[in-house]
Amino acid sequence: MNDILKGSLVRLSAVDPEELSKAFAVWRRDSEFMRLMDANAARLGSQKDSQKSIEKELEEQQLNQHWFTIRSLAEDKLLGDIGLYVVNWPGRDAFVGLGIGERDFWGKGYGTDAMNLILRYAFMEVNLRRVTLTVFEYNPRAIRSYEKAGFRHEGRLRKLLHRDGKRYDELFMGILRAEWMELTQ
Amino acid sequence: MKDLFRGELVRLTAEEPELRAKEEARWARDTEFHRLADGDPAQLYSDKKIKEWIEKNVEEGFKPERYFFSIRALDDDKLIGFLGLWLNLIQSEVWVGIGIGEREYWGKGYGTDAMKLCVQYSFMELGAQRVSLGLHEYNPRALRSYEKAGFRLEGRTRQEMQREGRRYDVFWMGVLREEWMQRQNGEQP
Numbered sequence: 471m472n473d474i475l476k477g478s479l480v481r482l483s484a485v486d487p488e489e490l491s492k493a494f495a496v497w498r499r500d501s502e503f504m505r506l507m508d509a510n511a512a513r514l515g516s517q518k519d520s521q522k523s524i525e526k527e528l529e530e531q532q533l534n535q536h537w538f539t540i541r542s543l544a545e546d547k548l549l550g551d552i553g554l555y556v557v558n559w560p561g562r563d564a565f566v567g568l569g570i571g572e573r574d575f576w577g578k579g580y581g582t583d584a585m586n587l588i589l590r591y592a593f594m595e596v597n598l599r600r601v602t603l604t605v606f607e608y609n610p611r612a613i614r615s616y617e618k619a620g621f622r623h624e625g626r627l628r629k630l631l632h633r634d635g636k637r638y639d640e641l642f643m644g645i646l647r648a649e650w651m652e653l654t655q
Numbered sequence: 656m657k658d659l660f661r662g663e664l665v666r667l668t669a670e671e672p673e674l675r676a677k678e679e680a681r682w683a684r685d686t687e688f689h690r691l692a693d694g695d696p697a698q699l700y701s702d703k704k705i706k707e708w709i710e711k712n713v714e715e716g717f718k719p720e721r722y723f724f725s726i727r728a729l730d731d732d733k734l735i736g737f738l739g740l741w742l743n744l745i746q747s748e749v750w751v752g753i754g755i756g757e758r759e760y761w762g763k764g765y766g767t768d769a770m771k772l773c774v775q776y777s778f779m780e781l782g783a784q785r786v787s788l789g790l791h792e793y794n795p796r797a798l799r800s801y802e803k804a805g806f807r808l809e810g811r812t813r814q815e816m817q818r819e820g821r822r823y824d825v826f827w828m829g830v831l832r833e834e835w836m837q838r839q840n841g842e843q844p
Contacts, residue, residue, distance in 0.1 A: 533720065533744050559719040559744050560782040597745055 474590055475538075477583040480549065482538035482591075485528060490539055491521035493548050497571030506609050507569045509631055509640065536564075536596060540584045542575065549575050552584050554592055554601070562599035564592055568612075577611055585619040590654070593647045600646045606631055607638040620653045621645045659776055660724075664768040667724035667776075670734065672713065675725060676706035678734050682756025691794050692754040694816060694825070720744050722781075726753075726769045728760060735760045738773055740781070747784040749777040762796055770804040778832050785831050791816055792823040805830045805838055 475482040495517040497503055504512035527535070537553035550570035557565055566588055570581045592598045603621065605612050608631075621643035629637040660667040680702045682688055689697040712723070719742065726736040736755035742748070751773055755766045777783040788806065790797045793816075798808070806828035814822035 556719075556744075559742070560780065562747075562782065595745075597747070 474595060475587065476543070477587045478543075479578075479580050479583040480540050480542055480587070482552065482584065482587055483541050485524065485537050485539050485551065487521045487524040487528065489548060490551060491517045491519075491524055493571060494520045494524075497550075497569075500571075500573065503569070503571060503573070505633060506606065506612065507567075509606070536588075536591065538588070540570070540580070542580065547572065549580055550584070552588050554588055554596070556596070556598070557602075562597070564596070564598050564601050566592070566601050566603050568603075581612070582615045582618050585615065589619060589645065589650055593650050598647065600644055602642065602644045605641050605643060607641060608633065613641065613643075616643050619645070620650055622649070659780060660772070661729075662768040662772045663729075664763075664765050665726050665728055665735070665772070667738065667769070667772055668727050668734075670725040672706050672709040674734065675709055675737075676702045678756065679737065680705050682736075682754070685756070685758065688754070688756055688758070690818060691791070691797065692752075694791070722776075724773075726755070726765070728765060733757065733760075735765060736769065738769055740773065740777065742781060742783070747782060749781060749783040749786045751777070751786055751788050753788075766797075767800040767803045770801065774804055774830060774835060778835055783832065785829050787827070787829045790826050790828070791818075792826060793818065798826065798828075801828050805835050807834075 473481075495515065498512075498514060498520075501512040527537070534556045535553065536555075538551065539548055540550045540552055541548055549572045550568070552566065552568045554564045554566050557563055566585070568581055568585060568588075570576060570584075589601060592601050601621075602624075603616060605616060607626075622645065623641060624644045625642040626639040627642075628639050630640040631638040680700065683697075683699060683705075686697040712721075721742070722740040724738045725734055726738055727733060728735050735757040736753065738754075739752045741750045741752075743750070751770070753766060753770055753773070755761060755769075760766075774786055777786045786806075788801065790801065792811070802808075807830065808826055809829050810827045811824040812827070813824050815825040816823040
């Protein structure tokens with residue numbers, strides 16, 4: 471079998487609280503990154519803050535949470551993180567969250583590659599039936615990336631977000647195992 | 656929709672820790688019950704200790720891989736046993752354990768009725784693909800009951816158990832979702 475944690479541009483690696491918190495303390499100073507990633511107000515935080523919350527999250531239930539860091543294959547550089555959170559076991563549905571903190575790696579397929587890996591992991595390893603995500607209307611690059619990975623538009627929460635005096639929708643996207651199988655097999 | 660927690664003879668309930676501990680401690684003093692339900696040496700624990708374990712589970716809160724029910728008879732509302740389900744979430748497999756502690760309710764279909772509810776709950780509510788269980792060779796009443804609930808004998812680990820100087824097999828049974836669905840539709844699997 472193939473290495474299911476290795477793609478064409480990136481590989482998925484274990485979350486190391488110290489490493490990720492150091493990187494995140496830098497990434498979160500980039501308010502654009504924070505706004506693309508999170509619907510809450512962009513906030514700053516120390517490395518120690520982040521490390522504590524990462525360690526706490528790692529204590530959560532292992533099976534509900536499949537969380538990885540993303541590294542480039544070429545330089546083995548830490549680029550971001552991606553997590554699959556099973557929200558409904560009977561329905562076998564998980565939310566996926568993805569962030570590429572390193573700006574130099576935006577728009578070049580790294581995120582899409584990581585998403586492809588997590589989808590294979592979700593459907594072939596955790597045996598899920600669907601994967602769901604939310605993305606903000608003002609993030610067309612992410613929307614395109616998710617479409618490329620096979621996600622379909624399923625709905626939107628209208629005018630949920632308030633940024634720079636304008637209101638934006640939050641979009642819901644999803645992909646079913648059968649759809650993913652058709653795309654990849 | 657049908658009531659998932661009510662069968663023809665029993666209903667599934669959640670009981671307060673005090674009552675559960677009191678009754679379960681009493682059932683455990685019946686060594687025959689203990690040996691039928693459990694492979695470990697018959698050992699006694701106080702009401703207090705059992706209550707502590709139950710409360711610890713309560714404190715841990717909801718876990719998607721663990722479900723517990725008490726069993727009450729419908730006719731007299733008596734608490735007669737318990738039922739535990741453990742899910743392998745990745746493989747959609749449920750492991751079930753059942754015990755009818757009240758002897759007067761043995762061999763009269765109460766356990767079978769509870770097991771039918773459990774299998775229905777596993778397939779219709781938890782989305783399981785199969786339900787598994789194990790039992791001891793020296794418990795033919797349970798074997799028959801599980802067969803009635805839809806389980807098939809799938810294998811045995813030979814002479815795994817020793818009781819009173821004799822060795823006994825452990826039986827492994829399972830029911831698949833498709834088999835169970837066929838039975839529900841009145842077809843012979």
